[in-house]
Amino acid sequence: MNYLGIDLGGTNIKGGVVNEAGEILREASRPTHVEQGPDAIADGIAALIRELEQGERFAGVGLGCPGTVDDEAGEVLCAFNLGLIHYNLRDAVRDRTGYELRIGNDANVAALAEAKFGVGRGAHSVVVITLGTGVGCGVVLEGKMLVGYTGAASELGHMVIAEDGAPCTCGRKGCFEAYSSATALIRMTKEAMDAHPESALHEIARENGGVDGRTAFDAKLRGDAAGTEVVRNYVKYLACGVTNVINIFFPEIIAFSGGVAKQGEALLEPLREEVDRQEFGHKYVKKRTRLAECTLGYRSGVIGAALLANQN
Amino acid sequence: MNYLGIDLGGTNIKGGVVNEAGEILREASRPTHVEQGPDAIADGIAALIRELEQGERFAGVGLGCPGTVDDEAGEVLCAFNLGLIHYNLRDAVRDRTGYELRIGNDANVAALAEAKFGVGRGAHSVVVITLGTGVGCGVVLEGKMLVGYTGAASELGHMVIAEDGAPCTCGRKGCFEAYSSATALIRMTKEAMDAHPESALHEIARENGGVDGRTAFDAKLRGDAAGTEVVRNYVKYLACGVTNVINIFFPEIIAFSGGVAKQGEALLEPLREEVDRQEFGHKYVKKRTRLAECTLGYRSGVIGAALLANQN
Numbered sequence: 001m002n003y004l005g006i007d008l009g010g011t012n013i014k015g016g017v018v019n020e021a022g023e024i025l026r027e028a029s030r031p032t033h034v035e036q037g038p039d040a041i042a043d044g045i046a047a048l049i050r051e052l053e054q055g056e057r058f059a060g061v062g063l064g065c066p067g068t069v070d071d072e073a074g075e076v077l078c079a080f081n082l083g084l085i086h087y088n089l090r091d092a093v094r095d096r097t098g099y100e101l102r103i104g105n106d107a108n109v110a111a112l113a114e115a116k117f118g119v120g121r122g123a124h125s126v127v128v129i130t131l132g133t134g135v136g137c138g139v140v141l142e143g144k145m146l147v148g149y150t151g152a153a154s155e156l157g158h159m160v161i162a163e164d165g166a167p168c169t170c171g172r173k174g175c176f177e178a179y180s181s182a183t184a185l186i187r188m189t190k191e192a193m194d195a196h197p198e199s200a201l202h203e204i205a206r207e208n209g210g211v212d213g214r215t216a217f218d219a220k221l222r223g224d225a226a227g228t229e230v231v232r233n234y235v236k237y238l239a240c241g242v243t244n245v246i247n248i249f250f251p252e253i254i255a256f257s258g259g260v261a262k263q264g265e266a267l268l269e270p271l272r273e274e275v276d277r278q279e280f281g282h283k284y285v286k287k288r289t290r291l292a293e294c295t296l297g298y299r300s301g302v303i304g305a306a307l308l309a310n311q312n
Numbered sequence: 313m314n315y316l317g318i319d320l321g322g323t324n325i326k327g328g329v330v331n332e333a334g335e336i337l338r339e340a341s342r343p344t345h346v347e348q349g350p351d352a353i354a355d356g357i358a359a360l361i362r363e364l365e366q367g368e369r370f371a372g373v374g375l376g377c378p379g380t381v382d383d384e385a386g387e388v389l390c391a392f393n394l395g396l397i398h399y400n401l402r403d404a405v406r407d408r409t410g411y412e413l414r415i416g417n418d419a420n421v422a423a424l425a426e427a428k429f430g431v432g433r434g435a436h437s438v439v440v441i442t443l444g445t446g447v448g449c450g451v452v453l454e455g456k457m458l459v460g461y462t463g464a465a466s467e468l469g470h471m472v473i474a475e476d477g478a479p480c481t482c483g484r485k486g487c488f489e490a491y492s493s494a495t496a497l498i499r500m501t502k503e504a505m506d507a508h509p510e511s512a513l514h515e516i517a518r519e520n521g522g523v524d525g526r527t528a529f530d531a532k533l534r535g536d537a538a539g540t541e542v543v544r545n546y547v548k549y550l551a552c553g554v555t556n557v558i559n560i561f562f563p564e565i566i567a568f569s570g571g572v573a574k575q576g577e578a579l580l581e582p583l584r585e586e587v588d589r590q591e592f593g594h595k596y597v598k599k600r601t602r603l604a605e606c607t608l609g610y611r612s613g614v615i616g617a618a619l620l621a622n623q624n
Contacts (some may be wrong), residue, residue, distance in 0.1 A: 068597060078596035085596060098421045124461045140456070148562030150599040155559040160552050163474040163486075171553070172590055174475075240472050242483070247467040248560065250460030278484055284390035284397060285380060287462040 001059040004052060004099075005306030006045060007106065007298075008065040010034060010070035010081040015048045016056070016299070018306035022117035024299060028052055038087045045089075046096035057085075060309030062102040063089070064109035064301050070102045070151045070307075077151070083182050102308045108145050108154055109304030110296075111138025114255055116307055118296040125251040128294060129242070131155070131185075131213075131288040132258035134169065139249060145308075157181075176244075179237035182259040187214045188234055192226045199226035213259045217266050239274035241277070246279060246289050257294035264293060316411075317362060317618030318357060319418065321392040322346060327360045328611070329370070330618035334429030336611060338434075340364055350399045357401075360406035372621030374414040375401070375611050376421035382463045383415045383620075389463070400559060414620045416457065418446040420466055421616030422608075423450020424457050426567055426617055430608040437563035440606060441468065441554070443525075444570035446481065447489035456476050457620075465527060469493075488556075491549035492527040494571045500546055501528045504538045511538035522560040525571045529578055543582070551586035558601050569606035576605060 007014040009032065016027040028051050033040045049061065067079030074090025078117065106114070110286060111128035120126035130136035133279040135157030139146035146154050157177035158170050165174025166184070175220070178184055187209050193201045200219045204227075205211045208218075216234070219227020244252060260267060272291055282288075296303060319326040321344065328339040338365050345352045361373060381389030386402020388394070394516070397598060405413040423440035432438035432452065444446035449470030452459035458466050469489035470482050477486025478496070490496055499525050504511045512531045515537075519524045520530075528546070531539020557566060572579060584603055594600075608615060 018614070055427070068594075070597075077479075077598075107551040141453075149564040149601070150594075150597045151593065152563045152597050153560065153562035155562075157560045159471070160601045161472055161475050163477070163549065163552055165475070238477065246472045247470045248465065249458070250462045250465035250467075282462075282464065285382075285464050286389075287461045290463070312600055 002056065003306035003309045004049060004058045004061045004305065005302040005309070006048065006061065006063040007301030007305060008032070008041070008063055009084065010047070010241075011047055013044050014302055015052050016302035016306065017052055017305050019057075022113070022303055022307075024302060026052060026054075027302065030081070030124045034083050038084055039082070039092065040148060041082065042089065042092035042096060045093055049093075049097050049099065058099065058309075061093070061097075061103065062109070062305040062307065062309030063258065064104050064106040064305040064308070066106050068152045069105055071147070072151070074101065076103065081124045090231070102311070103139070103304065104145065104308045105147075105151075105154070107136035108138040108147060108300055109308050110257070110300040110308050111140050111304070112145050113296055113304035114294050115140035118300060119255045119292050119294050120253050123236060123252040125249065126220065126255060127156070127245055127249055127251045127255060128255050129245075130258040131238075131260035131262065132182055134183070135181050136258070137261070139251075139298060141249070141251075156241070156245060161237065161244065161246060176241035180234070180241055185213050185216065185230075185234050185260060186211050188230050192196040192216070192230045196226035200224035201227050201230075202261075214263070217263050221263040221266075234273060235267070235270045236272055239278055240270055242271065242291070243275050243278040246275070251289055252287075253290050253292055255292050255294045257300070261293055268293070314368065315565070315618035315621045316361060316370045316373045317580050317614040317616065317621070318360065318373065318375040318414045319613030320344070320353070320357070320375055320394065321418075322378070324435030325356050325360055326614055327364050328614035328618065329364055329368075330615055331467070332525075334615055334619075334620075336614060337612065338364060342457050346393070346395050351398055351404065352410060353394065353396070354401065354404035356488045357405055360536070361405075361409050361411065364541040370411065370621075372414065373405070373409075373411040374420040374617040374619065375419070376415065376416050377615040380464045381417055382416045383459070384463070386413060386415060388415065388477035393404060408441075414623070415461070416617065416620045417463075417466070418613055419448035419455050420450040420459060421620050422569070422612040423452050423458050423551070425608055425612040425616035426606050427455065429608050429615060430612060432565050435564040437561065438566050438567060438570060439468070439557055439561055439563045441557075442570040443492060443550075443568060443572035444494055446495070447493050448570070451563075453561070453563075468553070468557060471553065471556060473549065473556065488553040492546070492553055497525050497528065497542075497546050497572060498523050500542050504528070504542045508538035512536035513539050513542075526575070529575050533578075545581070547582045547586055551583055551590055554583065554603070555587050558587070563601055564599075565602050565604055567604050567606045570611070573605055580605070
């Protein structure tokens, strides 16, 4: 039995035919055409389904998209960068293809894929934290995606960790996302550059055509004091949020993806140290949460969407 | 089939025989005798079991206790105020009574009782927040208690909401508990009294023999400016933590118990207003988390422990 997983993004709609072992058998992609409105997006999804069908009838079709979804109703409640507000994507796709679409938040389905076929294979519970433009999160507890009563749960990026702190895109102040996203790291790096004209940060930014999530880590590697301080500060906030996640879920694994996670051990090693320092009175608990990198890369979106279609 | 639920506290061991409908058929209590060591506590539990048995063989025996437990191993990992560190209470109780004890954290089992037979009856998911000396929390998702990989999850009281803020008993700074416990409310009230010698807070404290969790609420009722400000500030922090809980779990119900929750609507009404203000972009989500009071009172501990014995 094969399932079709679709990763609906603002730029592209990616699709993959996934078997029961979590392998992608074939894949395709087409542009999203947000500017042509919701029905054009549904048309694109239908075309992608037909392109990938190749005479096969899928056992199910699942889709991950940004924003807030209601899988029970088949509705995208809001996905601003797709221009979808209260749009019933299940109805639209059924009308065009006959398939009953399952819908999940993209971060949640990616976590589902990592839990089942990636870094979390065989683990009791997995929280995936994506350190990109924002901080996306997905929580999988004993194989089950946490979506809450409304479908909108697992928004750990919008957990306030610094009351009245840095403004967040969500309207609150001091969210985890406002300190731990790549965007926040870039803000911290630029602030350090303003304060330290002597720092190697300037040279590195010039070499790479601008400041990005790697700049401070590269400077730290070169022994630059300002860059080292930016990494230290970024890791301190990240560890604060991660320690919260441990105290709340105590999952077997917390796995990182997204731009900043590409630093690998250069991020994880100081993070583990800081989390150990902050962790609440757990010296009598024998088991520990493991901090690791995600392993599926971009494929987690498509595989997770297919897994969603394979759930009851 | 009846189950025995035991609520093991620092002062008393309470027991109740609970039927499948969640009713307590008979109950008893005896002192804990912490000073005589772990085996004396096990002796007390065994004596309570025999006292309540009255010729009946229970279908199961469950126990809730403070601190961190490992139900899989049958072990209390640490419960400082009971003097139990890595103590296998299941072995101890089996040796004395033949029963295979199930063990849960007291806040978690209380939440289980509220979810099944109290305020959360029939609800999709319930988070119980106890505003007492500390902030105790239990999370029940679709009937299942959240205990994590280690048994130590659901410690929402030790989620940092104000990085580098007020010191917490756990060693971190700025925990939810450090702002939303009755202890924190009393601290805030005393600070306001120092700053405002003219405030009615002084008179109210004298009338009641000292400052407690009601003092500021009583002053607000009398129109006192300083008392009103204490309540406003306390509710602001409580709302910050509660909004985090919504963004993380989006449960159907968040229910409050403990000393401060006795204020009922005097607490919940301003809390709902502040949470509505803080809640992250959920205007497109139709369902809402309901904020309410717990309904089982002290019985939740015993009923929840019995429920634990009735789970596989």
